[in-house]
Amino acid sequence: MILQERIEILEKLGQYLQKNTPEWQQAKQLAYQKNGWFTEAFIDAATQNIITHFLSKTALQQWVTKYHLDDNIIPKNVGIVMAGNIPMVGFHDMLAVFVSGHYQTIKLSSKDDVLLKHVVQFLITQNNEVQHYISIADMLKGCDAYIATGGNNAAATFETYFGKYPHIIRKNRTSVAILNGSETAAELALLADDIHYYFGLGCRNVTKLYVPNNYDFVPVLQSFKKYQYFADHHKYKNNYDYQLSIVLLNNVYYMTNEATMLIENKQLFSPISQLHYEFYTNVADVVATLKNNDDVQCIVGKGFEPFGAAQQPSILTYADGVDTMQFLLTL
Incomplete structure (x- = not known):
């Protein structure tokens, strides 16, 4: 898939989520049944932020332009360990790797293993090539680099396993x-x-x-x-x-x-x-x-992050202040 194809398929994902189809509603209900913290209202809030700030044509094009992305990247396989504290919290990592042109293997959190599976399946139905770019696994082995998010104890374990590879490891914040x-x-x-x-x-x-x-x-x-x-x-x-x-x-x-x-x-x-x-x-x-x-x-606060914006990060807002896209482009 060339970069433009990946951008177009992401725009389609945004349009699909905006429609709130019966299939997406069913996925949200299942997610709530598995994790009582994932109420429909908060899943919708997370979804809307993804639609508005991550999947709009303007946002994606801004991202591509900022990093001068093209089709000349040599793809590596990036392992992603996702957290599960809020709905689809790992979406931005998945998005960054996909847009960059690298492949990825994702280990989902057991607390949030419904919504993102549905999202990935939708992308595959739009273009079968996506299955070569995004795969979901129970264990991460043989990856070229890793992005892992978890608590402080988990981070220590991640350091042990992934420390010798290029990595981003996030702790409690x-x-x-x-x-x-x-x-x-x-x-x-x-x-x-x-x-x-x-x-x-x-x-x-x-x-x-x-x-x-x-x-x-x-x-x-x-x-x-x-x-x-x-x-x-x-x-x-x-x-x-x-x-x-x-x-x-x-x-x-x-x-x-x-x-x-x-x-x-x-x-x-x-x-x-x-x-x-x-x-x-x-x-x-x-x-x-x-x-x-x-x-x-x-x-x-006044002079800092505006009131009401904390849970509406933009596509250029990186967790822990570590530029994920820049990291991916150095692999």
Whole structure:
């Protein structure tokens, strides 16, 4: 397949997903049955971001132009170990390898092994040559390079197995927001999305707020109202009840809207159903500390990632700031 053929087939994928066909609806239902965190609303949110930011003709052409992609690449086989924390979280890696012209062997997460299989099958039905470019396997052996995403423990294992090959290995990361107290209700509503999308399970989800001394939390809690329905989601509610019991046993001060707890805590990572916060006196010190912290995926706030954009990365947004396409072009 030449580059233009691959671009055209990806545009067709975007059009197919946009139609929300009965076949795609069935795949979404099966994905939710296998993983209760993958609600239809959040699968649709992930799908729409892929359609808008990854599969539009403009976005794909911008990508091709930026890296001067052509048909002269010598194909290698890239092994991809995908995470499964949010729906189709590994799509961008798959897309990058496919557009670059390399072959790929994918090991899907057991938590997200329905949606991407369906996507790959659709691509094959459009052009049978795709099966030579994208294959799915239970084990990765004999690849020329590897892209692996997982927790910190998994990353250590990946280093052992893949360290001698060209590789990108990603560990646990999370995101934070810096507030100054001047945020409007509309901005806080968008921040609520950054916090709650995918139940907070993504590395681009905000898990901690930095706020000025004497900050008024009432507007923030009010902005969370549209996610109060999380209290009716059994997996989320189990986490909330468990975390609340720990807070009560330890006599820790907390604020809540009965679905999301605000806890003062210096840790960046917060458990499901909790949001940490920390007061600051000098915002420059906070920024300097965060920019030197490898655990931070992105910073949301005025002058940083716009409110509401954390879970809408563009095709040129690379996890951990490592340029995947540039890596592929050096193989």
